[in-house]
Amino acid sequence: MRISDRLRYEIFEKSLIDLKSELQRTQEMISSGKSILRPKDDPVNFSISIQFDSEIEKYEQYVRNTERLIMLGGYYDSSINKIHELLGRAKEIAITQASDTMNSDTRRASSEEIKGIIEQLVSIGNTEVQGLYIFGGKKLDTKPFDLNDDYSVTFNGTEDMISVYTDSGVKEDLGISGYRIFLKGTDIFSVLKGLKEALEENDVEGIRDSLDGLNQALSMTETNLSYVGTYVAKLERTKEILELRKSEIQKIQSEFRDADLAKIVSDFNALTLTYQTMLYAMARIQELNILNYLK
């Protein structure tokens, strides 16, 4: 083949351009740490990696949601324990004051303590966490329990709860309603109110009757305690699964998207070498000029 001078340079020019763009790509890979830089490098994996990124973001959100519920679970747990303790104390009082050795004075005095217990329970029921009433059901911004003058208690919340997502398509209650803790099955406040009134009125029969209610309240509280335990345990498990899934996705993601640095660096070296060789060859070929030999 006849090689013209223009052709001689053009061949170099084209190859140099190709090499340079390869070099540029490798440089980008090294600096970004990714092997897929733009959609056209690998359209399918690029688009999958968008979904993966979104999944990871979503899982992080679900983990945050779950952590929030777990944190709330802690409050419920300690609140219910406290309720149990107070109910136990009330039961003690009822048992003691039901005895014939006690008189109206001691009973009147004890009724004051029961009043205190009711007040404490109301204050537990009105627990606020970060500005929200956690026993109010859906009405997180309304004080759920009002203590009336006659020591009866009004519930302002709702029985059902706000639900939030803890996973794709999976909803969980945002906490436990005060209705379930204080009122469902046995109305703790009316049992205590009954006890208070029986004590005030020195009504031994009434005191004994309220013991039944207290026992029911205690067993309800114990059930609730284990309910909170299960609630938290379930959430802990959900969180674990979410994190596991997240790290699985990150692993796959990194396998096909992250650049194999060792390989890229060696590619880069090879390319640099080719580039240098080419420049050298070009310089040498330029020396091959008839004008150097003509005088």
Next chain:
Amino acid sequence: MSISSILNIAKNALLATQCSIQITANNISNVNTEGYSRQAPVVEPQGSVKIGNAILGNGVYIKGVMRYTDKYLERQLTEKNTELKENSVYKTYYDRIEAIISEENSKLSETITRFFNSWHELSLDPYSLSQREGVRASASDLCLVIRNIYNSLFKVQMELDEKLKTEIEDVNRISSEIADLNKRIFEGSSGRVGDNDLMDKRQLLLKELSGRIKITYFEDDFGMIKVLTRSGNLLVDGGTSYELSSAITDENGFSSVAWKDALGNLIDISSTLEGGELKGIIEMRDGVINELMNEVDLLAQTLIDEVNGLHKSGYSLSGKEGIPFFKELSQYFAKDIDISEDIKSDLRNIVASEELDGGKPVGGGIATEIAGLIDKKIFFNGTSSITEFVSSMNNRVGQIARGASERLDFSESTYSIMEKQRESVSGVSIDEEMANLIRYQYAYQAASRLFNIADELFKNLIDAVR
């Protein structure tokens, strides 16, 4: 037969070698000129004379200047250029579009996920103003991203339309230059022997023209070239050129390619272009970009409909019902997507609750439902979620851009093989030219010696008769 005829032969030889040297010099000086075909002298012996019984040669003369060119190859290159230039339009603009859509740059999917996550946060704390601030901020980010993508695509579309107009002007310029060259070649030649440089120039212009629009051309008996579009509309006929025009526009104000006949009537030939930059530009402008813009529009519309549907069914912090979250639009969803004025003016208008109790909102059900939209299959008749939609858009753009790059690579490499072949025939090699130069130099020197010899012969003759 005389001594003076030796002088005459020497003179002709000098003239011929001088010419050859000049041709060589011209070749050397055009070593890097694109489209230049190397030239060579065609020398022939001058007619002979019969003297007695002998027939004697009468020296040399330059019959003409030959242009090394392969017409078949030139034609192929011209045709291949149509494909090359069309593909290069696709590559350039698909790369642009890819950069616009690519998640790496647009962050569309990321912003969408952040938007829905902000609703998750609100569902955990449905009365909070600061979570509402988060929702509003992420929503306004999302609107901005969608509008940006749409507007960038639209900008590319406008740019393509502008490019179409300048390309049409280029076609007209080239056509008229070819017509002009046709005239000059015809005037400066008799029959098929034309001015080599003008022919090179015309061939180069044909190649330029064919890069813009697919053409057929042929040479007539007078050495003039006739150029037609694929639809058979004349662009160049001898010394006359016909114009294309961008005056016909569609309902979007985008130009078509129209051919102007001798009476000035415009005929739309957009659909018959078959190849070249003009076709590439129209395909891009009216095809893929439109489809992508429609997809972004669908994304925006679905987002507005779904979020607003839920948002309007709930109650704001002040107990109001029926507040749209996004501005309600009837068209240009992606172009104009924005948060509604209600939300812009008051954070408390962001709805989280599904119930009302004594004028106060209860619960965060709406926030939860809106947050859940990210996993709902709300696209393509319930087959794709919003993330899948965005991801498939990236996939599609990637595939198209990749295809375009590969096609251009292929066109480039076949073109460059042909270009090499052309260079091999028509290109200038300095080595060759230098060798020729030395050859002509010796010939010149030898012819000069003839003068000396004739001179001495004359002297001897004159001395003899003195």
